[in-house]
Amino acid sequence: MRLHRNLVFTVIDSLNAIFNEGVYADKAVEAALKKDPRWGARDRKFVAETIYEIVRWKRLYNEIAETKDHYTRENIWKVFTVWAVLRGIKLPDWKYFENAPERRIKGKYDQVQSIRKIKESIPDWMDELCSKELGKQWDKEITALNIQAPVVLRANTLRTTRLNLENALKAEEIETIVNPDYKDALILKERKNVFRTDVFKSGFFEVQDASSQLVAEFLDVKPGMRVIDTCAGAGGKTLHLAALMENKGQIIAMDIYAGKLKELKRRAKRAGAHNITPRVIESTKDIKKLKDSADRVLIDAPCSGLGVLKRNPDAKWKLQPEFIDNIKKIQAEILESYSRMVKIGGKLVYATCSILPSENQEQVAKFLAHNQNFELVKEQKVSPAKSGFDGFYMALIERKA
Secondary structure, X not given: OOOOHHHHHHHHHHHHHHHHHOOOHHHHHHHHHOOOOOOOHHHHHHHHHHHHHHHHOHHHHHHHHOOOOOOOHHHHHHHHHHHHHHXXXXXXXXXXXXXXXXXXXXXXXXXXXXXHHHHOOOXXXXXXXXXXXXXXXXXXXXXXXXXXXXXXXXXXXXXXXHHHHHHHHHHOOOOEEEXXXXXXXXEEOOOOOHHHOHHHHOOOEEEOOOXXXXXXXXXXXXXXXXXXXXXXXXXXXXXXHHHHOOOOOEEEEEEOOHHHHHHHHHHHHHHOOOOEEEEEOOOHHHHHOOOOXXXXXXXXXXXXXXXXXXXXOOHHHHOOHHHHHHHXXXXXXXXXXXHHHEEEEEEEEEEEOXXXXXXXXXXXXXXXXXXXXXXXXXXXXXXXXXXXXXXXXXXXXXXXX
8 A cells, every 4th residue: 555645644634633622533534535525435445444543543553652642743643653554554755754663663562462451442441341341251342342343224115125225236336245134234345435326315225233223123113103212313213113114103203402303304304204203302391291102112322332432433532431420320310211101011122332231231120120010021232242233232121000
């Protein structure tokens, strides 16, 4: 691989924005890709993937570069040099690479392989917490979470079938793989901008990780039901519910953020999902009005996001232990409050994209201990190490009385 000056400078500028100005990695990548409309697919891929890789391995590269976690422009160049050397890229004759200690970089890399928090590039507190909660399994999970996430599509069965989608994408020179464990999923063979395709504009698919696609199915919905998606956000799972319900019945999509529900409306229109009613949660009254009214309730709870680090490596550095302590209290409150919307004989799913038992099965156990009229039907833990996709947890709970 040959390094091109304008692409490398864009990467350096983006890393400066992420490390020093608090810009989120996805926003920095988005801005970087708009910089030069003449860039081809290969250039865009280099910029996006290099930024994400250096963010993902920030601690490891920082340790090898001996930059002491200070991200001056000079130090960012040193970190970039480590990235390039470890990938076997020939360094060009630029002043930034003068006297680059290539042998020392490789030697230091070998030295740190026995220290998990450096080798896997994670903060001390995260390593301690996850090791405490997951034991030896943490080794496997963090290794899996450091592998770049595949791009997974969900065929929108309101508009097409998976087979038709596969053929339509092939016609646009996008090759996909079928995984029999996920009935509507297609996995891209190589990363491409699928949002520019005619099939996307026609509403034939959504981009949604394979693990996330399991959640709506877990809720056991049927056409004609009244379903409430309590933390709908921009509606990835809401749209899946609409497809599973064949547009029959009603889905009330609730969220505290009006902007996200506006995005959901736009997506629903493209997907041809007509049975969705967006509703902003402005106070507890909005929940009380729906007491005992739903056949199914989905609680896709706010969480640490530790199961989705492979697609959001930035979270390793933005997340703080206090946030996790806080979010666990919010999860318990949401489960307690939103469960009241389920009618007798109805069911709810509590789901998170976390791999921590304290956010998952322990929350459900506490809820069931205080609410004897609910009963656990089944639960599922999705391990990134075993599945190759995001880490998720879901519990199906039925209201008996």
